[in-house]
Amino acid sequence: MNLLRRRQEFWGHGPAPREAGGFSFHLLSANAPEDEVRPHSHEEAHFVLVLAGGYMSSANGAPFVSQTPLLVFNPAGTTHCDRFHKGQGRFFAISGGACEGRARAVVDPWALWCAQNAARDFESGDASALRLEACALQLMDCVLPHSRDDVAPRGSRPPAWLKSVFEMSFMSDDVASSASDLAAHAGVHPVHLARIYRRWLNCSPGEFLRGRRLERAAALLGAGTASLADVAAATGFVDQAHLTRQFKTAFDTTPARWRRLRHQHQVSPIQDEPNASP
Incomplete structure (x- = not known):
């Protein structure tokens, strides 16, 4: 039987949620073994920012299990069984609104940066209601369709090439990609690339690429019967060890x-449309 989760109902425990501008904000640690999380739906749209742990999501574009910065958007009515590997992880959730569509990974470094800042401020107690509401609205802006007249304020977003590189990293199957390759794709110096990655994604290019390889390896291991040596070779590791x-x-x-x-x-993707996500 499919469970309906309301605004403040997530599988996790943590400090009391906060309300601001029609949204609720939750900083939670997983508290249910992965095999106890049942298929469920949410009555409101929500974002899930993974802070720690391997998050297994059926959202469109999400890795089989997370090891790189991950922000998932679930429209209202999303049905899924997303959970943490071994039931261990932390996440920041923002719930509110009735947006429709498909659950998906938000491949936008600006959105990740906004969500990470909000999570940090929430944890430190420095977040005002106004700041939390602003974050929620900024995230909604990243997932809702834009008109031709919508123009981002100058200097308020990361450089356009970062989004291009970030999207390319998610879609490409080239396991031999290096930080220098990413810099060449962006047309910037590798040192500048590293500085921008650290500022907007909170990790180095090398850490991000290593995480992507681990995500691909986890997906191959979970979906097939290839030998460990073959999986290692296919995902860019030196050997099985x-x-x-x-x-x-x-x-x-x-x-x-x-x-x-x-x-x-x-x-497995169980949302009402192919490929879904919690």
């Missing part, structure tokens, strides 16, 4: 154990 070390550091489990668990509890 290298993959195993990196995978265990990131997800606190071995690739073999991950595969067994995923075959027992497959993450």
Whole structure:
């Protein structure tokens, strides 16, 4: 039976949520084992910013399990079974509105930066109601269709090339990409690339690329029967041992154990449209 989750109902525990401008804000740690999270829907639209842990989402464009900065938008009525690997993780949720459409990963560094700032301010207690509301409205602006007359204020967003590089990183299957390749694609110096990545995405280009390789490896392990050596080669790791070390550091489990668990509890898109997401 599908569960209906209301505004303040998330699988997690943390400080009391806050309300501002018709939105609610939640900073939560997962508190349910992944196999206890049931298919459910939300009566309001909401964003989920992953702060720690491997988040398994069926949202369109989201990795099989997160290891890079991830922000997911779920329109009102989204049905899914998104959850954290091993039930361990932290997230910041913003709930409110009745926007319709498909659940999707928000591949926009500006939106990530806004959400990360709001989460940090919420945790420190420095966030005013006005600042929280502004963040929610900025995020909604990133996912709603824009008219031709909509123009971003000068200097308020990251450079246009960062969004192009970020989108390319998500869509490309080239596991040999390096930070220099990203810089060449953007037409900027690698040092400038690193500075902009750190400012807007809160990670280095190398950390981001390593995370993408781990996400691809997790997806291959969960979906097929290729050998660990073949998965390592296909995702840009030196060998099986290298993959195993990196995978265990990131997800606190071995690739073999991950595969067994995923075959027992497959993450499948169950939203009313193909590819969905919590």
